[in-house]
Structure formats: structure tokens, C-alpha cells
């Protein structure tokens with residue numbers, strides 16, 4: 001067993017676990033964009049970062065790819081982690097403002113402004129679709145093509161692929177495919193619509209939680225029914 | 227070293243079999259570029275997904291997916307050359323020969339590409355034609371270089387570099 005400290009808790013874990021596994025097991029809230037339990041970790045989005053090492057000499061690492069080590073001191077919610085994470089979300093927002101997943105992250109982590117001009121890309125190069133196609137569908141029809149700023153996801157020679165079985169798994173897993181609630185091409189880069197709804201359960205019930213996700217999902221439903 | 231054959235071409239073979247890069251190098255060595263059909267055949271022969279070949283072939287600048295022209299024109303767009311106006315030079319070449327960066331003229335004569343610094347910054351801006359270095363280029367020199375009578379050697383600066 002490996003002994004480490006996470007957010008002040010002394011923890012023993014099996015060798016081979018990543019910091020993200022540990023954090024999720026103990027209920028620490030770490031957002032991810034390029035991670036899926038069923039696929040190999042890739043470490044592309046940097047959203048899952050945590051701070052390791054002693055204060056003063058600490059550094060940020062991506063928890064989904066970092067293996068648990070003996071005596072590691074891990075902190076998942078320091079100011080540095082939160083600030084960096086907000087910055088990353090802001091950058092993703094500017095890249096793909098049409099993505100519901102990213103807009104939801106912004107609302108959840110309190111990103112209330114975007115200082116970059118929107119790029120309206122359709123992909124954040126998280127590689128989930130590539131790993132899905134290879135590891136779960138055993139097709140390997142798509143992959144990364146070109147490099148640097150031209151890097152993109154495509155099939156070989158950008159033609160219809162013989163390997164692709166049209167299963168749709170790549171689209172299912174893509175964090176950018178789902179358009180945000182107001183539709184794909186809203187004028188503002190930032191949605192934050194959820195932030196303006198006050199959770200009604202607080203006024204009605206003193207001691208219960210409704211477990212709806214996102215919070216105020218009930219209100220959202222009423223809104224769209226109108 | 228152990229050898230393996232792919233499409234009848236000899237490919238050096240490591241402990242885990244042939245690597246994608248060595249296969250691509252062998253194919254490009256034979257054809258001068260990477261023809262689509264050859265990659266498809268090789269992928270089938272090795273039971274490797276075609277996208278693996280395509281990913282690697284588009285990642286490295288050394289691999290070409292289209293045939294190369296008979297003569298290769300390279301302009302340097304490195305820092306020194308950029309500062310001394312390589313952009314204009316590249317545009318001029320592009321216009322004179324009627325070819326886009328990274329492609330080949332219709333008659334298959336010239337290919338034009340850009341590189342970032344070849345270590346001869348003192349000669350900036352630099353143009354290399356078939357391995358011969360032409361330094362301190364100007365639009366006029368470009369036009370002269372590619373005119374029908376390119377015998378004038380005055381614009382060749384330190385051709386020793388090319389040997």
C-alpha cells in the first residue's frame with residue numbers, strides 16, 4: 001500500500017492508482033474534460049490539476065495521469081489550483097463557446113468573464129474520440145492529423161474511412177458536440193444563465209437536498225416549458 | 227540489423243517489428259513521396275490502421291504526400307530572414323513561378339517550401355534552390371534567378387555552402 005496525504009487526510013491506496021482515482025474515491029471534487037473511466041488517461045485538458053509537494057516548492061500536475069506515490073502531499077483546492085483552473089476554463093470558453101460542457105464548467109466554477117476573443121472552434125483536441133474509437137470500438141478510424149496550430153481530428157486522407165462502423169461513439173463522448181442551452185451561436189461568449197437562477201428548494205425545504213444536477217435544474221425545466 | 231519487407235521494399239526491423247516511420251521512409255525513398263495507394267497497401271499488409279500512417283506522415287515535415295517538383299525551392303522564414311523581408315521574397319517567388327507554399331507547379335518543375343533558419347543568418351534573406359544557397363535576396367534577384375536565363379551568378383553568394 002502507498003501512504004499519502006490528500007487535503008490533510010492520511011490515505012492508503014493500492015499501487016497503480018492515479019491521484020484522480022484517489023481524489024474521486026474520497027469525494028474531492030475535480031473536474032475533467034479529457035478523462036473517461038473506460039479509456040486510458042491522456043492528460044490533455046489540464047483541468048484536473050492538483051498541487052503536490054510542500055508549500056513553497058509545490059507544483060501543479062494533472063491528477064488523471066499522476067500515479068499515487070509514497071509520502072506525497074496532495075492538495076486539490078488551493079488558491080493556486082482554483083485560479084489556474086478558472087484560467088483554463090476561460091481559455092476553453094474562448095476556444096469553444098458553443099459547448100454546453102464547457103459553459104456548465106464556467107457556471108460551476110464561477111467563471112464570469114472571458115477576456116479573450118472567441119475562436120468558435122469545434123474541437124478542443126481532448127482526444128476522447130480517438131481513444132474511444134481505438135480502445136472501445138476497436139476501429140481506429142480517426143486520429144490526430146498535422147501538428148501545431150493545424151492539429152486536428154480526422155480520418156486518413158480526410159476520406160470516409162473503411163474502418164469506421166458509424167457507431168457514433170466518438171460523437172457521444174465528445175465534450176464539445178452538445179450545444180449549450182441557448183443554441184450554438186449565441187452572441188455572448190459566456191452563458192452563465194444558470195447562475196441567475198436562485199435554487200428554489202432552499203426556500204421550501206429546510207433539511208433536504210434534491211440532488212438535481214445542475215442545481216436549479218427544476219427551474220431550468222420550467223423555463224424551457226414556457 | 228534484421229530486415230523485413232513491406233511492399234517488396236526492405237525495411238529495417240526493431241525488436242518489436244517495423245516502425246511506422248521506417249516504413250514511411252522506405253516508401254518515400256522508393257517513390258520520392260508517399261502515394262496514397264502505397265500507404266493503403268502497406269497498411270493492409272502490416273495490419274496497421276491507415277490513420278496511423280497518415281498521422282505520422284502529416285506530423286513530420288520530411289514526409290510528402292504529393293510528388294516533389296524536379297527542382298526544389300526553399301525560402302528561409304527564420305527570425306533573421308523574416309526581419310530582412312523573407313515574406314516579400316516568398317511572395318515574389320510564389321508569383322513568379324505560380325506556385326503556393328508547400329506545393330508544386332503544374333508542370334512538375336518547381337516545388338516551393340519554407341523552413342525556419344538554416345544557420346546562415348548573415349546571408350538573410352535566404353533562398354535555396356536545389357541545395358544551392360542564394361543570399362541577400364531581393365525581388366529583382368528572384369525574378370532574375372527564375373528567368374529563362376539563370377546563368378548570371380552574381381547573385382550566388384558563397385556557393386561553397388551548398389557543397
Ligand code: SF4
Pocket residue numbers: 100103104107180181182191192193194195214
Ligand atoms: S444555461 Fe446553464 S446548463 Fe445551459 S449552457 Fe448555460 S450554463 Fe450550461
Ligand code: SF4
Pocket residue numbers: 132133134137139140141142163164165166167168169170171
Ligand atoms: S463512428 Fe467511426 S470514427 Fe466514430 S467511434 Fe465509431 S468507428 Fe470510430
Ligand code: SF4
Pocket residue numbers: 122123124125126127128129130153170173174175176177
Ligand atoms: S472532436 Fe471532441 S472528443 Fe474529439 S478531440 Fe475534439 S473535442 Fe475531443
Ligand code: FES
Pocket residue numbers: 031032033034035042043044045046047048049062063064065
Ligand atoms: S482530465 Fe486530466 S488532463 Fe484532462
Ligand code: FES
Pocket residue numbers: 302303304305306307308342343344345346347348350352
Ligand atoms: S533566419 Fe534564415 S538562415 Fe537563419
